Amino acid sequence: MLNFELYNPVKLIFGKGEIEKLSTLIPKESKVLVAYGGGSIFKNGIYDQVKTALQGFDVVEFGGIEANPYYETLMKAVDIIREQKIDFILAVGGGSVIDGVKFISAAVHFQGNPMDILHQRILFKEGADVVPFGTVLTLPATGSEMNSGSVISIKATQEKRDFGGSAMFPKFSICDPTVIASLPKRQLQNGVIDAYVHVLEQYLTYPHKGYLQDRIAESILQTLIEVGPQVVENPTDYTLASNFMWSCTMALNGLIQKGVPSDWATHMIGHELTALYNIDHARTLAIIGPNLFRVLFETKKEKLAQYGKRVFQLTGTEEEIARQAIEATVAFYHTMGMKTKISENAANIENTADFIVNRFEKRGWKALGERQNLTLDKLREIVELSY
Amino acid sequence: MLNFELYNPVKLIFGKGEIEKLSTLIPKESKVLVAYGGGSIFKNGIYDQVKTALQGFDVVEFGGIEANPYYETLMKAVDIIREQKIDFILAVGGGSVIDGVKFISAAVHFQGNPMDILHQRILFKEGADVVPFGTVLTLPATGSEMNSGSVISIKATQEKRDFGGSAMFPKFSICDPTVIASLPKRQLQNGVIDAYVHVLEQYLTYPHKGYLQDRIAESILQTLIEVGPQVVENPTDYTLASNFMWSCTMALNGLIQKGVPSDWATHMIGHELTALYNIDHARTLAIIGPNLFRVLFETKKEKLAQYGKRVFQLTGTEEEIARQAIEATVAFYHTMGMKTKISENAANIENTADFIVNRFEKRGWKALGERQNLTLDKLREIVELSY
Incomplete structure (x- = not known):
């Protein structure tokens, strides 16, 4: 057996009907960016559940994160967060949305060209200046809801690159298995x-x-x-x-x-x-x-x-x-x-x-x-x- | 499957030769109480490894935590921490020492009679005012190095009682399998x-x-x-x-x-x-x-x-x-x-x-x-x- 270090501080909330706990998981007074994908959350009722749970929070939405999320798309969300002084991100989606939010979280305060995060595979350790985020998982597959890695595509060069680090763990993830019914x-x-x-x-x-x-x-x-x-x-x-x-x-x-x-x-x-x-x-x-x-x-x-x-x-x-x-x-x-x-x-x-x-x-x-x-x-x- | 919440922020450092990482795991400038049991750590070399790793820290020792640790013994450590303004505890031992340190951690700032922690099974949640602690495991058995529970014996009444809560997770635990050689x-x-x-x-x-x-x-x-x-x-x-x-x-x-x-x-x-x-x-x-x-x-x-x-x-x-x-x-x-x-x-x-x-x-x-x-x-x- 090799030596290892195990550290995983994600609070995982697993089960039916748990989305309503969102309001207790996001820090009070947060201004929240809700990030999602192609809009399936409007059809399956998850958007409504999330919005209901977030009543009282100042919420900005960012939709359209594609499968194999593009750097180019995510940078738009980075700009919104910088402009609107958002201090928490909620990813509502599958691995692509969650991976995308990890990149957004890392890029907002990154000193330098955010593209370097991918090309130089920057490691974001605990204490790094990132925007805290949580997730509501809508598609089980990647484990991104409970890990600190992310894979991002670059449209301009047709590349997929990964990065991560312990600052990239979600603060919490809500995994409600009933969400798969409509997939x-x-x-x-x-x-x-x-x-x-x-x-x-x-x-x-x-x-x-x-x-x-x-x-x-x-x-x-x-x-x-x-x-x-x-x-x-x-x-x-x-x-x-x-x-x-x-x-x-x-x-x-x-x-x-x-x-x-x-x-x-x-x-x-x-x-x-x-x-x-x-x-x-x-x-x-x-x-x-x-x-x-x-x-x-x-x-x-x-x-x-x-x-x-x-x-x-x-x-x-x-x-x-x-x-x-x-x-x-x-x-x-x-x-x-x-x-x-x-x-x-x-x-x-x-x-x-x-x-x-x-x-x-x-x-x-x-x-x-x-x-x-x-x-x-x-x-x-x-x-x-x-x- | 029942709904559940999984949260375990312990940093587990597992493998040969990892005790030397202690100095990077305990906050700088800490005054540390090193708590241990009957003294087997003097025979198996672990005491020396720990002392070497803690060079530069202000260290106070508390030995003699028995198997099935007694409330009465642990309260002596609580007094020492209060008197000497200690701000970190390092448990060096097996489940008994670690469980004992959890009780010490909880009791130091507890408002009221510390016996109530056991009799009323007080839950210490995140944010509770406890003394942070880490562990060096010397005897695999109880899992206490990576959980938030503790079982304490009361000498006066011949009882064993348990308590815990998410504030009772060790900040880190070092598990070096070679320590079992001398058991x-x-x-x-x-x-x-x-x-x-x-x-x-x-x-x-x-x-x-x-x-x-x-x-x-x-x-x-x-x-x-x-x-x-x-x-x-x-x-x-x-x-x-x-x-x-x-x-x-x-x-x-x-x-x-x-x-x-x-x-x-x-x-x-x-x-x-x-x-x-x-x-x-x-x-x-x-x-x-x-x-x-x-x-x-x-x-x-x-x-x-x-x-x-x-x-x-x-x-x-x-x-x-x-x-x-x-x-x-x-x-x-x-x-x-x-x-x-x-x-x-x-x-x-x-x-x-x-x-x-x-x-x-x-x-x-x-x-x-x-x-x-x-x-x-x-x-x-x-x-x-x-x-």
């Missing part, structure tokens, strides 16, 4: 797979003797396999919705990565597919992940075998189980409605590998992954296998 | 069982559709079964020590109880055996727990069957598996060196049931447990079965 099936499918791959990134590396961490990771995978296919058909079932939502939060609230190596190469490659073709984030992960396991089979096969045995109850030799575990993963992704080839998700893809390899080269990235053995040659192989 | 086997055995029963109290209730919570609880049980028998023989093995220590913290840092019912009757009854006969806390749990499952079999059998299948891989009818799960638990306790009858741990025990029933009656406690169906009749039956 489109596609978004529910994406949420399940996003959370599932988050766990795999932190689990499917090499044996590291973090026995408890492994078992907790497997717990989340098993729960997502159990509830995932059902919840997309029955999003009003509270048992399914609550286990789905809680699994998504636990998949990326920092806990399971403590003391163990992690990979994240599937995400790094997947981000490029979103930037290039606007493929849904989760779907890029479902495309890349299995091919990454195939190409890096030799160095991942011990964990693949453990995963196959414990999560899919596979039997056979270690090598057989490890290979079958990849196929079982693909089968699960297909069950969840994923199409696991780039060509099933986008057109004119023949230069994808060249493009991504070139871009990584330009950034000076020579290798990725928990062993830093995913070289640019292997990157090309993974992407080409994914066509 | 007596008996304390290691107790630590494993203490953590194991902590999980059972939060898990072995009734089916509640918290699928993920159940699986995480089972993860901790499985890890303790895997490492427990080995770690007591090989406490210098870092893999065993680190998984043991992390399991103990995770067993009672609040996470697995979120959204599910919990029991705690085994603890309530066990506390009385410690108060009466000074039986080690963990050993009282090993005595009472299995008999509680036997007496409340009808209302616990569904979870017992799930536990038997998933943790012990038992097969048979649901009823058979549930019964065998109790026996498998007792067998595990025996493997861990527990003696599971009161008479194997103390003499002159014939009035135990009368005494405990009378005491619970006097407190007005009519029933315990997750269904409040552990009545005084059943309490008597459990205690008598334990003779």
Whole structure:
């Protein structure tokens, strides 16, 4: 087990009907920017619930934060906060809105060009001068409601970049599982797979003797396999919705990565597919992940075998189980409605590998992954296998 | 799944060699009370490590906090803090020292009789006027290093009482698994069982559709079964020590109880055996727990069957598996060196049931447990079965 530091001060309020607690969670006398996305909160009643709970607060609204939120969009909110002296931000949305609000929070008082936050991957530590924020989660998937990371897209350069730090934890997050009732099936499918791959990134590396961490990771995978296919058909079932939502939060609230190596190469490659073709984030992960396991089979096969045995109850030799575990993963992704080839998700893809390899080269990235053995040659192989 | 609120701001620093970080964790210019127990920290080198790390701080020492710490002892530390204007407390010890420091922290500025903190079970919420404290864990078992609860004994009345609240979270806890190398086997055995029963109290209730919570609880049980028998023989093995220590913290840092019912009757009854006969806390749990499952079999059998299948891989009818799960638990306790009858741990025990029933009656406690169906009749039956 590796040494680790665990610190997560988010106050998580989980359950039905909890949105009304908002008024007790935001500091009195705050001037609040309510940030949201494309307007689904108007249809599903969450906007009304939030507005009712915020009676008595001075509220400014900022809508239109897109999926894979753009730096360019978020800077508009930064200007509003600076001009109107807003002192609290409430993100009402999924991972994109919450990630966007983290960027807004960090950028308002940032000394220098806010673009540097992304390009230089600035770390915002406790005590940094940021605007405090809370969240009302409307789409379980990313865990952003209980972590301190953020991924932002830059429209001008078609890039996705991440940043974070302990000042980027929400002060609170309200997770009401009933909000998923009105979500489109596609978004529910994406949420399940996003959370599932988050766990795999932190689990499917090499044996590291973090026995408890492994078992907790497997717990989340098993729960997502159990509830995932059902919840997309029955999003009003509270048992399914609550286990789905809680699994998504636990998949990326920092806990399971403590003391163990992690990979994240599937995400790094997947981000490029979103930037290039606007493929849904989760779907890029479902495309890349299995091919990454195939190409890096030799160095991942011990964990693949453990995963196959414990999560899919596979039997056979270690090598057989490890290979079958990849196929079982693909089968699960297909069950969840994923199409696991780039060509099933986008057109004119023949230069994808060249493009991504070139871009990584330009950034000076020579290798990725928990062993830093995913070289640019292997990157090309993974992407080409994914066509 | 029940609604829940999760908030745990403890900064947990986990791993070898981390004690030296103390100087960066305690606020500069603090006057620090270093509180410890019977002096084992002088033998195992931890005292020296702590003193070295605290160079430059104004330090006052308070030793002699006993196992099952006494109110009477702790009040001496309260006086010292008041007299010497100390503004930070560092607990160096196991659950008893840490629980004791929580009481000291709460009592210093408490308006009124500090005994009321225990008798009236005062809740110390965020913002309460308490003395901030951190911990260096020397004995994994209770999870006190990452929770906000405390159990204190009262010498005058032979009672054990608990209190807590979100102001009672340590500011930080340093958990270095190498500290267990010098612990007596008996304390290691107790630590494993203490953590194991902590999980059972939060898990072995009734089916509640918290699928993920159940699986995480089972993860901790499985890890303790895997490492427990080995770690007591090989406490210098870092893999065993680190998984043991992390399991103990995770067993009672609040996470697995979120959204599910919990029991705690085994603890309530066990506390009385410690108060009466000074039986080690963990050993009282090993005595009472299995008999509680036997007496409340009808209302616990569904979870017992799930536990038997998933943790012990038992097969048979649901009823058979549930019964065998109790026996498998007792067998595990025996493997861990527990003696599971009161008479194997103390003499002159014939009035135990009368005494405990009378005491619970006097407190007005009519029933315990997750269904409040552990009545005084059943309490008597459990205690008598334990003779």
